[in-house]
Amino acid sequence: MSTVMSKETARILKGVGGLYTAEVIGGGMEGTSGETVECRAKGSFRREGIKPLPGDIAEFERQADGSGFITRICERKNCLIRPASANLDLLLFVVAAAKPDPDLFLIDKMLSVVSHNGIDVLMIVNKADIGDAEKLCSVYRKAGYQAVAFSAAEHEKYKDIKKYIREFVAGKVSFFAGASGVGKSSTINAVFPELGKLLETGALSEKINRGKHTTRKTELYKLAPDTYIADTPGFSMLEIAQYNMIPKDMLIHAFPDIEKYSHGCKYSDCTHICEEGCGVIEAMKEGLLSESRHDSYCLLYKELKKQNEWDRY
Ligand SMILES: Nc1nc2c(ncn2[C@@H]2O[C@H](COP(=O)(O)OP(=O)(O)OP(=O)(O)O)[C@@H](O)[C@H]2O)c(=O)[nH]1
Ligand SMILES: [Mg+2]
Ligand SMILES: [Zn+2]
Incomplete structure (x- = not known):
């Protein structure tokens, strides 16, 4: 007989096709904290318009086979439609100084959504080796945002910036975000080598020719007990008006x-x-x-x- 055991809570790390990978953070039997568990979600969520997101804190019931059944999504402190994410402490907003050329309207739209939701943001102006990253940084510093110039391709020259970013994310749940091809995955690989260069990066020409997004899913990675970072798929549009993101x-x-x-x-x-x-x-x-x-x-x-x-x- 499949008996349902006590309720546990978990942080959702990723979701693919209705299957969620979550990290147990409380409840249940002693010693399960930190363990990852595969979960499905309650069918009624769909009817209620609830979609579990990476970063969500969820309550789940342990099934006899060890998997989880998510019964409740805890109240979110914030969430974004793009990248789909919840409970962000920090958004690491990557833009490129060149290739692709910065789309200032898209950048400003993203920043306005983040500001509207009261989320802390650090702009990383990548590809400083091939474009004027400082110029872009100065536009956004003048606007009151924190911005740093960086090059994932020549990251050895940016030791101080790597250290700065590492210190900035400590103790937080952070999501990288930005247009496709700006170098989000490359930046994560350069700044957090302990993740083992696990993120696939893609050639830009391929992306332009085929509209290819190399990173296809959002996944949170644990760096330290309270520190998580996520890579996310790039975007090329942000429909603020259509989704009523900001009144x-x-x-x-x-x-x-x-x-x-x-x-x-x-x-x-x-x-x-x-x-x-x-x-x-x-x-x-x-x-x-x-x-x-x-x-x-x-x-x-x-x-x-x-x-x-x-x-x-
Ligand atoms: N010149 C230069 N090229 C870079 C730099 N960072 C990344 N690239 C290149 O830019 C291309 C895209 O890099 P990715 O890291 O895949 O970009 P992404 O933002 O993760 O892209 P999506 O996953 O599609 O959203 C790759 O060919 C990288 O090698 C950089 O600092 N300088
Ligand atoms: Mg990527
Ligand atoms: Zn006025």
Whole structure:
């Protein structure tokens, strides 16, 4: 007879086709903590629109064969649609200085989602060996984000940065994220060699020609008792408006630099797009704010406004 034993809790490390790999973190019999367990999830989750994500803390019941049956997803402190992840302490946002050329609108959209969700972010501007990484870093430092220049290809020259990233992730659950081909997997392999160069990296020409994403699934790896990092598949789109990721009225708070200068606007209902007496536009003219940041804000504002109008019909 298959008897169900006591409830245990686990951290979901990855999920593939309805099968989840999780690490036991509490409950159950003594000595099972740290063990990995294969789990299936309750069928009703699908009807309720619940999808277990890497980083989730789940309650499961141990089955007679040792596998788990997830019955509850504990309340999340945050979650992202792209990369699909939950309970992030830190997002390691990798962008490339070149090849592929940085898509500033995509970068700003990602940063706005992260800021909106109150997630700490460190930008890693990779491929410093073939592009001007410092220039990109300075745009984002000016916007109030932490950014470091790096080269996974010449990582021996970046010992201090590797040490900095390692110290930054200590004691946290961190997810790497970024467009396809920017070097997320290469960066993880360079900075965390103890993972044994286990991550597959892919040639860029192949990705462009075939739209290939080398990393196909998100998986959390344990580096130390409280330290986890995840590699994630790259993305090329971020549909903030379609998924209602940020309400239009909250957008300003998702751009900390725009918000900072908005306190100097003449009119309280200023949208900071092209108004007279706008503190944001003044700051841009004075070189305190990057034009590309303002461009992204305006584009996103217009997208959200359009979506709102659609939603009303
Ligand atoms: N020149 C140069 N090439 C790099 C660097 N880092 C990675 N690459 C190359 O860029 C290509 C893509 O690297 P990946 O690590 O697979 O990129 P990724 O972000 O993990 O890509 P996805 O898994 O598709 O999202 C590979 O050919 C790498 O060798 C770097 O610092 N400099
Ligand atoms: Mg990858
Ligand atoms: Zn304004």
